[in-house]
Amino acid sequence: MKTLATLSTLGASILAAGVGLLALSGSAQAAADLELWRLDCGSVVVKDLSSFSDTFAYRGESRTLTDSCYLIRHGADYLLWDTGLPAALIGKTPDLSQPLAPSLSVDIPTQLAKIGIKPDQIGIVGISHNHFDHMGQASTFAKATLMIGAADWESLHENPLPFGVMPALVQPWMDGKAKVDPVSGDRDVFGDGSVMMLSMPGHTKGETALLVKLPQSGPVLLSGDVVHFEEQIANNGVPPFNIDRAESLASMERMNGIAKQLNAKLIIQHDADDVGKLPAFPASAR
Helix, strand or coil: CHHHHHHHHHHHHHHHHHHHHHHHHHHHHHHCCEEEEEEEEEEEEECCHHHHCCCCCCCCCCEEEEEEEEEEEECCEEEEECCCCCHHHCCCCCCCCCCEEEECCCCHHHHHHCCCCCHHHEEEEEECCCEHHHHCCHHHHCCCEEEEEHHHHHHCCCCCCCCCECHHHHHHHHCCCCCEEEECCCEECCCCCCEEEEECCCCCCCCEEEEEEECCCEEEEECCCCCCCCHHHHCCCCCCCCCCHHHHHHHHHHHHHHHHHHCCEEECCCCHHHHCCCCCCCCCEC
């Protein structure tokens, strides 16, 4: 009888603990007041789009790729996802004779000011990968923690440097004057499942995407450079400058699978049509 009583007490304790965990989970989800803005972080004219295909697709095509960044508000905390092209490009005419011709018309702080946000309020700068067109204005937010794929952080210290990598763009963190958080695998950014950095290597060693579970409009999946434009999904297109072809294809498959399973809005960050799925700044998605 004593054993039965003990088991009964234990069962009641487990049930109570379970109810408590459910309550905590519900409370955490309710506290995740999320808002997302898309920012203009430049554009890049690609003179020969076949340079983005290792199977010689897109021959004779040129295209302007958008360079988009995103601000995510989680309660009173702010995460900046990617920082676009360097502000030094503002006012300069793009050299269209070059294979890639980047341009920028407005910096991130100017855009943030329109919604009442100061650079010092940005607590986390999340970088999808370590290429110059995604880290260009990072140093403006040197008081923030830099979250970047661990393998991409290591690549910033390589000699010679990989394609498209410019460590000077994150100099405060390279010098140890600002906090770095190298991310291995997937990361629950705020600890409540609402914002997830997802490991998707292939384009670079530490490439990541960002999943934002907006409570009203539904999940949004920001691609990083897992792909650069929609056609690459349909034809399994891999640029020759990607680090690993097999990993690129596996990450594309994972990205598409997540988008389908969660019915998430997939935003390919360099594709103007995809970026247009989100409200135009200064409007936000919730």
